Amino acid sequence: MFDDSDFNDFDDEEFDGEEWSEQEWEEFFQEEDDQKRRLQELLDKYGFTEEGLRKAFEEMGYYIPEDDDELTDIDSLDELDDDIDDIIEQEYGDEWEPEISDQSHLQNAHPLFRSCYYLVLKIMKSLRHLRVKHRDHPIIIFQTGLFECMSKLIRAGYDDIDSKLEAEQGLILAALKRARKALFLSLLTIPRLDALKIFSGTTLILYRNEITELLKQINQEIILNKTEK
Numbered sequence: 001m002f003d004d005s006d007f008n009d010f011d012d013e014e015f016d017g018e019e020w021s022e023q024e025w026e027e028f029f030q031e032e033d034d035q036k037r038r039l040q041e042l043l044d045k046y047g048f049t050e051e052g053l054r055k056a057f058e059e060m061g062y063y064i065p066e067d068d069d070e071l072t073d074i075d076s077l078d079e080l081d082d083d084i085d086d087i088i089e090q091e092y093g094d095e096w097e098p099e100i101s102d103q104s105h106l107q108n109a110h111p112l113f114r115s116c117y118y119l120v121l122k123i124m125k126s127l128r129h130l131r132v133k134h135r136d137h138p139i140i141i142f143q144t145g146l147f148e149c150m151s152k153l154i155r156a157g158y159d160d161i162d163s164k165l166e167a168e169q170g171l172i173l174a175a176l177k178r179a180r181k182a183l184f185l186s187l188l189t190i191p192r193l194d195a196l197k198i199f200s201g202t203t204l205i206l207y208r209n210e211i212t213e214l215l216k217q218i219n220q221e222i223i224l225n226k227t228e229k
Helices: 022-046 050-060 068-092 111-126 138-155 161-166 169-196 201-227
Strands: none
Touching (some): 022 050, 022 169, 111 138, 111 201, 169 201
């Protein structure tokens, strides 16, 4: 149903027109998962070096520019750094000031996304000194579930209420169900974390309760969007 162009040009015109159903979006997400899995296998095979990345990308069918001329547009972005202030002043006047608030990017976010975002920040902060040696470690699985949840909430527009209002209903439902599934992955990993004593028992109870609350909010959103169908 989908080809590589679906992943390389997500905003392409082929996504305009008739809306996709929830099932079609789920198939799209599954295809994305397969692509990610295949890329990881190739990186394991060729190694995480520049040459390894190139081989993996080529085998995946991703285009990598060979000539320096093709990178001119990218390189030219560096030249803008010194001129940004002048450009902004010309556009907005000399009284323009950047928004200082660290939370400015969340002002238009849905409460569900905010809850997920703050939970991820809290957990990442508690793990900042921890190092693991393999991808199958419980802490990686735990984090992956949370990251995937946040990723799918962004895909559905929950990081920006205006974007959510414009999103297809099929996309929202498929993304919410993916987010719920990802959270279950994190939740089911907690007993393994408990056995490894990575967190204190009190901390794990706190995380379990917060993830459970997120699951409740996602379920409510799924019900709400189904009702509006």
